[in-house]
Amino acid sequence: MNCRSLFVHFSPACKIEVPERLTVSHGALVRNGLTDRCICLPVREAVDAEILLVHSEEYLEAVKQTPHMTLEDLKEFTLQYGDVYFHPNIYHCAKLAVGSALQLVDSVLMGKVKNGMALVRPPGHHSMRSAANGFCVFNNVAIAAQYAKQKYGVKRILIVDWDIHHGQGVQYCFEDDPSVLYFSWHRYEHQKFWPNLKDSDYDIVGKGEGAGFNINVPWNKVGMENSDYLSVFCHLLLPIAYEFCPDLVLVCAGFDSAIGDPEGEMCATPDIFAHLTYLLMNLAEGKLCAVLEGGYNLTSLAQSVCQTVQTLLGDPLPPLTNLTGPCRSTLESLQCVRAAHRQHWSCLRHAGTISTKRIKLSGEGNKDEAEVGEEQKSPEEKIWPEPPKRICPPVCSAVVLPDGVVCPDIIILFQIRNGLALVGDAAMTMTCVVQYVAAEVDSRYELIKNFPFPSQGCTDTSGFAQAMFSLLLPLGYQYNPSLVLLVRMPGSGVCDIMWQQLTGLLQSFAHGHTLVLLQEDDKACVGPTASILLGNPAPPLGQLPASLKEDAEAVERLRSRLQADWNLLLTTGESTK
Ligand SMILES: NCCCNCCCCCC(=O)CS
Numbered sequence: 001m002n003c004r005s006l007f008v009h010f011s012p013a014c015k016i017e018v019p020e021r022l023t024v025s026h027g028a029l030v031r032n033g034l035t036d037r038c039i040c041l042p043v044r045e046a047v048d049a050e051i052l053l054v055h056s057e058e059y060l061e062a063v064k065q066t067p068h069m070t071l072e073d074l075k076e077f078t079l080q081y082g083d084v085y086f087h088p089n090i091y092h093c094a095k096l097a098v099g100s101a102l103q104l105v106d107s108v109l110m111g112k113v114k115n116g117m118a119l120v121r122p123p124g125h126h127s128m129r130s131a132a133n134g135f136c137v138f139n140n141v142a143i144a145a146q147y148a149k150q151k152y153g154v155k156r157i158l159i160v161d162w163d164i165h166h167g168q169g170v171q172y173c174f175e176d177d178p179s180v181l182y183f184s185w186h187r188y189e190h191q192k193f194w195p196n197l198k199d200s201d202y203d204i205v206g207k208g209e210g211a212g213f214n215i216n217v218p219w220n221k222v223g224m225e226n227s228d229y230l231s232v233f234c235h236l237l238l239p240i241a242y243e244f245c246p247d248l249v250l251v252c253a254g255f256d257s258a259i260g261d262p263e264g265e266m267c268a269t270p271d272i273f274a275h276l277t278y279l280l281m282n283l284a285e286g287k288l289c290a291v292l293e294g295g296y297n298l299t300s301l302a303q304s305v306c307q308t309v310q311t312l313l314g315d316p317l318p319p320l321t322n323l324t325g326p327c328r329s330t331l332e333s334l335q336c337v338r339a340a341h342r343q344h345w346s347c348l349r350h351a352g353t354i355s356t357k358r359i360k361l362s363g364e365g366n367k368d369e370a371e372v373g374e375e376q377k378s379p380e381e382k383i384w385p386e387p388p389k390r391i392c393p394p395v396c397s398a399v400v401l402p403d404g405v406v407c408p409d410i411i412i413l414f415q416i417r418n419g420l421a422l423v424g425d426a427a428m429t430m431t432c433v434v435q436y437v438a439a440e441v442d443s444r445y446e447l448i449k450n451f452p453f454p455s456q457g458c459t460d461t462s463g464f465a466q467a468m469f470s471l472l473l474p475l476g477y478q479y480n481p482s483l484v485l486l487v488r489m490p491g492s493g494v495c496d497i498m499w500q501q502l503t504g505l506l507q508s509f510a511h512g513h514t515l516v517l518l519q520e521d522d523k524a525c526v527g528p529t530a531s532i533l534l535g536n537p538a539p540p541l542g543q544l545p546a547s548l549k550e551d552a553e554a555v556e557r558l559r560s561r562l563q564a565d566w567n568l569l570l571t572t573g574e575s576t577k
């Protein structure tokens with residue numbers, strides 16, 4: 001008897017939001033030995049009450065009917081929404097996605113884990129109170145934020161949405177809520193890109209009490225690179241995030257903003273997510289929950305997920321190379337967003353007060369004029385180097401006491417990751433180390449000394465934070481040192497928690513090879529510094545007040561003078577020359 005088998009082949013309605021996204025990402029985590037170093041949290045379905053934290057009863061009731069619908073009914077059902085596909089099993093999957101995010105929030109807020117990532121499908125950030133949209137059914141991250149506020153009394157939550165689409169669902173949910181700061185960058189192309197909303201533009205800053213707590217950064221060109229992403233973090237997100245001082249950071253971790261993605265058509269490489277993650281881990285004492293959103297190039301998605309998880313595990317960051325500086329379109333967006341938010345955030349108050357004029361940007365060519373060859377390639381044809389192995393030296397930190405000898409090469413030669421030394425004369429030792437490093441180990445070193453501040457006495461924390469983000473970070477990234485020498489000069493006036501934040505942030509460079517020199521009578525600083533070098537999060541600075549005018553202007557003048565040579569310092573498309 002010839003058995004006839006009937007293959008009913010569902011031609012996938014959606015070609016990019018496919019199951020392989022999770023299997024390939026998880027497979028890469030396993031292959032890189034990362035799942036062995038994580039604890040795998042159990043998933044659960046969200047219950048109605050949790051879904052109703054964001055969605056309406058009528059919407060939930062409607063979605064509840066979908067498992068019993070025929071294919072025809074399902075198609076009919078989706079017509080009322082935009083760009084979303086329903087399957088008889090999607091209600092179950094959507095409840096698991098929400099439940100997973102909530103399990104992660106529970107584990108982080110109960111202190112069972114430091115941080116974590118939820119690899120979920122379907123994504124959530126486009127879904128709205130009474131509507132599915134853009135592959136999203138329930139808004140996983142928005143529900144997680146409301147859940148954290150309701151169950152744990154969390155006061156301030158920062159949501160960073162680095163997915164290439166605007167999470168309008170999250171924006172609408174919190175636009176009048178000052179306890180949730182929502183930051184999103186997204187491909188916009190002057191409203192020509194999906195979801196084509198005027199609400200996604202830079203001038204939508206939140207409403208009523210929530211004014212200032214919604215930040216939209218529109219990408220009006222494709223092909224954005226690592227420099228563009230870093231400059232938005234350094235000159236916009238981080239200063240505001242530190243002023244906001246969140247108790248919890250949630251990330252709408254979409255990786256369609258990575259190179260090769262058919263939706264994003266950007267050129268940022270997977271290792272950028274190691275840095276974006278790390279920069280956010282210095283907030284909220286490291287309490288960070290990343291929840292997967294988009295990401296449709298299976299190669300860059302898997303690499304980006306591994307880069308993110310490896311950073312959450314505390315591994316050294318891969319140095320970012322050839323940062324050419326932001327392109328003109330980025331600078332225009334950056335200037336517009338900073339201007340729109342200047343009245344809401346004191347860190348931006350003195351921004352751009354220095355008179356400026358136009359200069360040609362080095363990074364300009366890569367977006368505006370098509371480069372031969374590269375530009376013609378479709379996203380899928382793009383190629384990029386595999387992210388480098390991020391080796392973890394056997395020893396994390398060393399402490400050299402007064403009778404010991406400071407030998408920086410043990411740090412550079414990867415025997416240990418970082419170290420601190422208590423020395424008789426910090427200034428003199430610094431000179432010796434610099435000469436030693438320059439002579440012995442032909443490495444580039446970055447000499448970090450406290451920036452000259454006009455304000456007397458204890459350096460103003462806000463002013464120092466300004467200098468960290470708008471000067472030190474961009475310079476450090478562009479300089480790309482192989483060793484960071486951090487010297488605490490006697491009478492520097494930098495208060496301990498700012499010192500700890502600085503020590504933490506500087507590990508973004510040089511594979512985390514930081515050598516800290518402390519004056520031996522500065523014993524009180526050894527513990528706090530060693531704690532950071534060992535990978536513990538720095539305590540919060542507290543909500544930052546406005547920086548002293550003279551400090552902010554000193555930083556602006558320094559930035560304006562240096563930016564012609566270091567254009568990651570740029571925040572506008574002009575500079576004094
Ligand atoms: N109607 C013209 C094309 C529309 N494309 C919609 C793509 C939705 C993508 C949603 C997504 O990636 C979530 S992160």
Ligand SMILES: [Zn+2]
Pocket residue numbers: 163164165254256263293294295
């Ligand atoms: Zn997306």
